[in-house]
Structure formats: C-alpha cells, structure tokens
Amino acid sequence: MTGKKTSAKPLSRAPLDKESVIRAAVKLADEGGLEALSMRKLGHALGVEGMALYHHFAKKEALIDGMIDSVHGEISVPTIADDWRVAMRERAMSALNALARHPWAAPIMESRQNPGPASMQLIEATIKRLLNAGFNIQMVAHIISVLDAYTIGFGQQLRSPTESIEHEVQMGKDIMAKFPFDLYPHVGRLVSEVVSKAGYRSVKEFEFGLDLILDAIARLAPAK
Amino acid sequence: MTGKKTSAKPLSRAPLDKESVIRAAVKLADEGGLEALSMRKLGHALGVEGMALYHHFAKKEALIDGMIDSVHGEISVPTIADDWRVAMRERAMSALNALARHPWAAPIMESRQNPGPASMQLIEATIKRLLNAGFNIQMVAHIISVLDAYTIGFGQQLRSPTESIEHEVQMGKDIMAKFPFDLYPHVGRLVSEVVSKAGYRSVKEFEFGLDLILDAIARLAPAK
DNA sequence: TTTTTTACTTTACACTGTAAACTTTACACC
DNA sequence: GGTGTAAAGTTTACAGTGTAAAGTAAAAAA
Numbered sequence: 001m002t003g004k005k006t007s008a009k010p011l012s013r014a015p016l017d018k019e020s021v022i023r024a025a026v027k028l029a030d031e032g033g034l035e036a037l038s039m040r041k042l043g044h045a046l047g048v049e050g051m052a053l054y055h056h057f058a059k060k061e062a063l064i065d066g067m068i069d070s071v072h073g074e075i076s077v078p079t080i081a082d083d084w085r086v087a088m089r090e091r092a093m094s095a096l097n098a099l100a101r102h103p104w105a106a107p108i109m110e111s112r113q114n115p116g117p118a119s120m121q122l123i124e125a126t127i128k129r130l131l132n133a134g135f136n137i138q139m140v141a142h143i144i145s146v147l148d149a150y151t152i153g154f155g156q157q158l159r160s161p162t163e164s165i166e167h168e169v170q171m172g173k174d175i176m177a178k179f180p181f182d183l184y185p186h187v188g189r190l191v192s193e194v195v196s197k198a199g200y201r202s203v204k205e206f207e208f209g210l211d212l213i214l215d216a217i218a219r220l221a222p223a224k
Numbered sequence: 225m226t227g228k229k230t231s232a233k234p235l236s237r238a239p240l241d242k243e244s245v246i247r248a249a250v251k252l253a254d255e256g257g258l259e260a261l262s263m264r265k266l267g268h269a270l271g272v273e274g275m276a277l278y279h280h281f282a283k284k285e286a287l288i289d290g291m292i293d294s295v296h297g298e299i300s301v302p303t304i305a306d307d308w309r310v311a312m313r314e315r316a317m318s319a320l321n322a323l324a325r326h327p328w329a330a331p332i333m334e335s336r337q338n339p340g341p342a343s344m345q346l347i348e349a350t351i352k353r354l355l356n357a358g359f360n361i362q363m364v365a366h367i368i369s370v371l372d373a374y375t376i377g378f379g380q381q382l383r384s385p386t387e388s389i390e391h392e393v394q395m396g397k398d399i400m401a402k403f404p405f406d407l408y409p410h411v412g413r414l415v416s417e418v419v420s421k422a423g424y425r426s427v428k429e430f431e432f433g434l435d436l437i438l439d440a441i442a443r444l445a446p447a448k
Numbered sequence: 449t450t451t452t453t454t455a456c457t458t459t460a461c462a463c464t465g466t467a468a469a470c471t472t473t474a475c476a477c478c
Numbered sequence: 479g480g481t482g483t484a485a486a487g488t489t490t491a492c493a494g495t496g497t498a499a500a501g502t503a504a505a506a507a508a
Contacts, residue, residue: 016455038494049457051456051498060497110380124410124411127413141414141419146374149373149378150370153375156377171337179339179344186348213436215440216436216440272488275466
C-alpha cells in the first residue's frame with residue numbers, strides 16, 4: 001500500500017537528458033560494479049521508473065556505450081605542443097587513473113564497437129601526434145596497439161586507486177592460505193617479498209612497464 | 225582394503241563430474257559468449273536440470289573460476305630447459321591463442337580471486353624460470369606484470385582467431401560510416417591503410433609488441 | 449481550441465541465479 | 479535378502495533482470 005500515489009508530483013523534476021543519465025550510471029557502477037547497474041535502480045536514483053530511460057537510450061548497451069565514451073573523455077588528449085613521448089606517457093597515466101576511478105570500465109573497453117565522440121577525438125589526436133613525430137602509419141598502429149593493450153590489461157587488475165594495496169596483500173594471503181607455501185614456494189616468495197611489502201604500489205608497477213615500452217618505442221623513432 | 229565395487233548395473237547417465245561440467249560450460253561460452261552461459265542452459269546441454277549443477281559448484285562464480293583455471297591450463301608452462309626468452313615468448317603466444325579460442329576469458333581473467341591449480345602451477349613455473357635466469361624477485365614481478373598486462377589487454381580486443389580480420393575491417397567501416405572521414409582524417413587513414421589492408425593480422429600485431437617488450441627486458445637481463 | 453509530441457508509467461513476459469524441499473538412485477553393511 | 483545413508487537430480491519458488499507494448503499526463507504546435 002506504500003505504492004499508492006497520494007498526490008500528484010508537482011512537476012518538480014526537470015526532464016532527463018543523456019548526459020545526466022550517463023553521469024548517474026557511472027556513479028552507480030563506480031560504487032557497486034557493473035552488476036549493480038540495473039535500469040530500475042538507475043531510474044530510481046534519478047527519481048524515475050526504469051522504463052523511462054528507454055526514451056533516451058534504445059537499449060542498456062547504448063547506455064553503456066555512453067558510459068565508456070564518458071570514461072574516454074577523462075583521458076588526456078595528446079597535443080602537438082607536447083613532445084610525443086611526454087604526450088604518450090601522460091595519455092597512458094591519465095588512462096590508468098581513469099580506469100582506476102572506474103574499475104568496471106577496463107573489462108569492457110576494447111570490446112565495445114560503438115565509439116563515441118570522446119573516443120574518436122582521443123584516437124584521432126593520438127594518431128596525429130605520432131605521425132607528426134615521424135612514425136609511419138604502420139608504426140603508429142603498432143605503437144597504439146602496444147600502449148593501449150598494456151594500459152587496459154593493467155587497468156583490469158586494478159580494483160580502485162586506494163584500496164588496491166591492501167586488496168592485493170589480502171589476496172596474496174588468501175591464495176597462500178589455500179595453496180600452501182611448500183607447494184608453490186616461488187609464488188610465496190613473490191607475495192611475501194614484493195607484493196605485500198610496504199611501499200608496493202600498483203601505479204609504480206604500471207610506470208615500470210610503461211617506461212620500458214616507451215623506451216623501446218623511442219629506440220625505433222626516426223631521428224629528430 | 226575397500227575393494228572397488230564394479231557392479232555393472234547400467235546407469236541411465238553417468239553422474240556429472242566437475243571436469244565435464246567445466247568442459248561443457250567452456251564450450252557454451254565459446255559459442256555464444258559468457259552471457260549465453262546460464263545454469264539452466266548448461267544443465268540442459270548436459271542432460272540435467274540446471275539446479276543439479278549446484279551439487280558440484282556452490283555458485284556460478286565457482287564454476288567460472290573453474291573455467292578460467294581450465295583456460296590457464298591451455299597456456300604453455302615455462303621450463304628450465306628452454307631459454308628464458310623463448311619460454312616467455314612461448315608462454316605469451318600460447319596465452320594469446322588460448323584467449324582467442326575463448327574470447328569470453330580475457331575480460332574476467334585478472335579480476336578472479338580464486339586461482340586454481342593450473343593458474344598456480346603456471347605462475348609458479350614462470351617465477352621459477354625468471355629467477356633462474358638471474359633476475360631478482362622485484363624484477364620478476366615487473367616482468368610478469370608487463371607481459372601479462374599486455375597479453376590480457378591484447379586478448380581482450382580479439383573476437384575469435386579466424387573472424388578477427390573481417391571483424392576488424394567491418395568495424396573500421398562501421399566507424400567511418402558513422403563518423404565521417406573529414407572529421408577524423410587520421411583515423412580514416414589508419415583504418416584504410418593498415419587495419420583493412422590485406423594481410424593485416426592481429427597475431428602479427430601482437431608479436432610486434434611482444435618482441436618489443438621482450439627486447440626491452442633482455443636489455444635488463446644480467447649477463448649470462 | 450484541438451492536435452500532436454514528448455516524457456514518463458504500468459503491466460507483462462521470458463529469463464536469470466539460487467534457496468529449500470523433495471525424489472530417486474547407488475552402494476555399504478546387517 | 480533388507481535397511482540405512484549419502485549422493486545426485488528434480489521441483490517449486492522467489493526476487494531480480496532487460497525490455498516490448500500500451501497507457502497517461504503534460505507541454506508544444508497547429
């Protein structure tokens with residue numbers, strides 16, 4: 001009986017628009033993961049029934065495409081003003097930060113096939129910057145492929161920026177509890193001497209690989 | 225003692241075991257993606273009601289953990305007999321092949337937190353091989369981190385081994401149809417001159433980045 | 449005013465994971 | 479043999495999912 005609408009709503013709410021729906025959806029997913037994002041819950045968060053959202057997005061998939069584009073929008077776009085290496089490093093670091101802020105995104109990023117304007121602008125500017133550095137078009141494809149695969153792959157093993165340390169430590173302990181040390185001595189060593197050591201940071205780990213790759217690319221770069 | 229009873233009473237159907245359930249689940253997911261894998265459909269494929277599976281797996285998650293471990297079991301385990309670089313290359317290539325055979329796997333691989341025996345054996349042997357090559361334990365962590373992040377990230381943009389070429393070509397066309405050439409000229413160039421060119425192969429693309437990374441690692445290796 | 453459009457709600461349906469209780473089967477032991 | 483027990487599989491049930499279809503109410507256009 002709580003469902004009874006006793007008084008008409010005083011038309012208080014402005015009509016929804018795509019942007020704000022996407023914002024709310026991202027927030028929901030940030031808080032509880034993608035599986036916590038249902039049309040009904042999202043509607044509720046916006047003061048509306050779930051079905052109302054279908055007037056703005058044809059399917060849930062379309063909404064998720066919008067969410068992904070919104071994450072792409074948080075990634076630093078390379079400019080000609082910056083040195084190519086600086087620009088690529090900045091792009092990768094800001095991408096990792098975005099993936100850390102939105103842990104649901106990495107697993108679905110590269111499998112989407114409806115890129116939005118932010119994604120297009122980002123890739124366009126990236127290609128442009130690398131071509132301008134003197135790389136040929138095949139090499140540009142190679143470079144973007146390595147950098148993005150590495151970044152997304154790494155982003156996938158992140159949970160959230162702050163909790164990742166304790167999380168990984170805890171996970172290491174859980175694993176070693178179930179699979180005893182003497183069966184997997186080297187895994188034990190790695191967990192106890194590296195991952196669970198104070199000061200271990202995923203971001204540092206990411207930077208190591210990133211600089212390794214950037215160094216290798218720089219070696220292929222045409223003379224300035 | 226306890227002599228094995230071999231009474232020959234014919235069963236209507238041999239009882240399920242974890243292995244065969246996992247095999248069937250992997251097959252279902254290979255064919256229709258993870259979202260095509262429901263407990264009821266899986267049960268049906270095995271000649272059983274969906275709920276029967278809960279006598280073998282506590283939750284669907286546990287089944288998926290088993291599936292992931294099964295994919296890990298398809299990856300080539302490094303041995304001391306092989307040169308470390310050869311072993312790591314082989315490991316990465318076979319991992320990519322496994323991810324291509326099971327396109328549902330990459331997005332969920334690194335987020336699982338219940339590694340099975342195959343995963344443990346693989347990581348144990350990998351660490352062992354790298355330590356034996358003279359890398360210190362921190363460096364081993366770095367190396368595995370780069371290689372696995374790259375491999376999983378790349379695996380994520382694969383669909384399936386055979387269709388990936390046409391798929392990417394088609395996707396390139398779709399994108400360029402929606403976002404006109406003149407808005408994104410460099411993306412247009414990349415699609416037309418690289419991705420949609422005859423002979424473009426995802427595997428070659430993967431190998432480029434893999435060798436780039438392996439070269440860079442080799443430069444950090446202690447003298448033999 | 450009347451008509452049309454837009455935003456949203458209601459109802460409905462086919463699926464999902466899985467808890468609880470029940471039935472059937474298989475084998476150990478008297 | 480019969481009997482007990484445990485494992486394997488079924489049935490029923492429930493809350494939650496995406497979304498099709500049709501209804502409603504308010505704003506905009508005519």
